[in-house]
Amino acid sequence: MSVNFPIRKIIHVDMDAFYASVEQMDNEELKGKPIAVGGSGKRGVISAASYEARKFGVKSAMSGTLAVKLCPELIFVKPNYERYSEISNTIRSIFFDYTNLVEPLSLDEAYLDVTQNKKGNPSASLIAQEIRARIFNEVGLTASAGISINKFIAKVASDYNKPNGQKTVNPEEVIEFLEVLDIRKFYGIGKVTAEKMYQRGIFTGFDLKQKSLEFLETHFGKSGAYYFNVVRGINNSEVKPNRTRKSLAAERTFSENLSSEVFMLEKLEHIASEVARRLAKTKVSGKTITLKIKYSDFTLQTRSKTLPYFINDKSIILETGKELLYQEKLNNSVRLLGISLSNLNTEKRKKTEQKRVSAQLKFGF
Template sequence: MSTDLPIRKIIHVDMDAFYASVEQLDNPDLKGKPLAVGGDGKRGVVSAASYEARKFGVKSAMAGNLAAKLCPDLIFVRPRFERYSEISKKIRAIFYDYTDLVEPLSLDEAYLDVTDNKKGNPSASLIAKEIRERIFNEVGLTASAGISINKFIAKVASDYNKPNGQKTVNPEEVLSFLEQLDIRKFYGVGKVTAEKMYQKGIFTGLDLKQKSLEYLDSNFGKSGRYYYYIVRGIQNSEVKPNRIRKSLAAERTFSENLSSEIFMLEKLKHIADEVSRRLTKSKVAGKTVTLKIKYSDFTLQTRSKTLPYFISDKSMILDTAKDLLFQEKLNNSVRLLGISLSNLNTETKKKPEQKSVSVQLRFQF
């Protein structure tokens, strides 16, 4: 690593099978059993799977009926997002004991910048270990962590010793770590991109590093520059403690396909109610209403309308969604409808000062 490259001590904490683990925590009879959070019907989808279920190939976003075939003893439970949010807040409170630079990615994972932390502890690895121990002792759940000089490497590292483990990638180890990394492990490289890279002889970070910026730009578009720098350990993205919400949404998947707009109006009413409730809870309003339509053939369509004023009232959301629904003829029968509000009236808050530290021999991880 270049000695004048800004460097931070970043921890990525990732809860282990969070939703499923909360269910097992609240119901001891479920411990040690294959568990899926989500629906088991023909339209059900797995939101999360316990490690016992994952051994059978069950994973999130999988159809419930397929999961049941892979694991005949699979137990399905309905998600309880209010409970998951409650537990998440307790975990987040632990994070804030160490730093104000906490960037939640979801209920079950977050970045922490501990370069200049509240405990005065120079070791990010020891801080991560202490945080994981506190989560287990105070909440009753296990967490994994990755520790390194930037968010990308920390996130990749957090998946290395799951569950209930951690991995530190020290500054002097960064380049060799990335060169040996399977391209599928690179955060931001999806299944389709990985297949494309394989076809071009790119299997590891070292293979990727040997490609020029021009080559990557030409073959992977805007992402090419990202791949070029990330494989060299270069990422200057700061931990953003005050991430501004850009949209808020709710959607429903139906047990039977709907073929007429008339049948969809009652469904839209319930969805609009939920969006309005979430807006009120978050104390925000928005100008742009988007109607999401997923057809029976799984094709997706969105229709949007931007109003000259902010709204959060359910009747106004519903009226706009109705206009969008009748805007044009449906392409097919519908399996899912969703409503989202964007262009929100959120204001940027001043975030805590974030310091950069140059690489030094005494820099302790």
């Protein structure tokens, strides 16, 4: 079977255990050993785990306490985000040797549209192979890649032959590939949604494809249309090289649960300082301040306030954060607080730039 919509050549490059691999590359003593980046301390959460640690079931977002139970020999390493960013920029420069259509998702993964590319190479698979070889030779790290007709399938495919491998899903293979795919492998379907699908007899792409659009929208809301389309190989999202930042945030998990707002004020000040530092570094401002509260029972609550003007000042962020904290009584003791700033002036800049470019085109510049 074949698909009947515009076909692009999309590569999804995903670095293998990126943070952990950088640490092992920089420190010979860590090579071949089970390591976890972050996660140390009573309430620590792991950011990344080496493949040696993953064999024991250690993975990102897991508590350090549980990780040690699974792997007693686990070595914890403090994150060095400046180093990760430096390496990421080097890798990204390799991508741009092939196409300007590069959409980073994070420091360790990105989409590339190579339908038309700088090398004039018609084979996306060969381009992916060459990029992975260059990353290994020039940086010293391994990467995996998925290659297909759209972003969704490319991302799913990049996870197939990890680590240090790649998988191509050609146009004529798309439908069969998706039909046999375990529903848990569908990008965008998390653990909770997968459980809901299991309860409705949906275990594979084939099962999902048997459900009508009406059925999926009834049981999965707005996401229903997305599931209906992607299982048919339809995902027309373009690779967007200039993704506009929507928000900027910082948060902190406490070593002990806090039960009174008074004990949270000092923590809130540190968080506000970090948000202000990041705003200054990225040279952006915002209007909407949101306080994130995670309670001891892991329930989440957010409280927001939109100001009539753009701000990036720590004192205003902190005072608004305090106001939101005292806005209503806490539901329980608190394990995490976070502050984010959204409604950023990056959107305003984007619109201004679009108008400027339109004006230049209009007048022939």
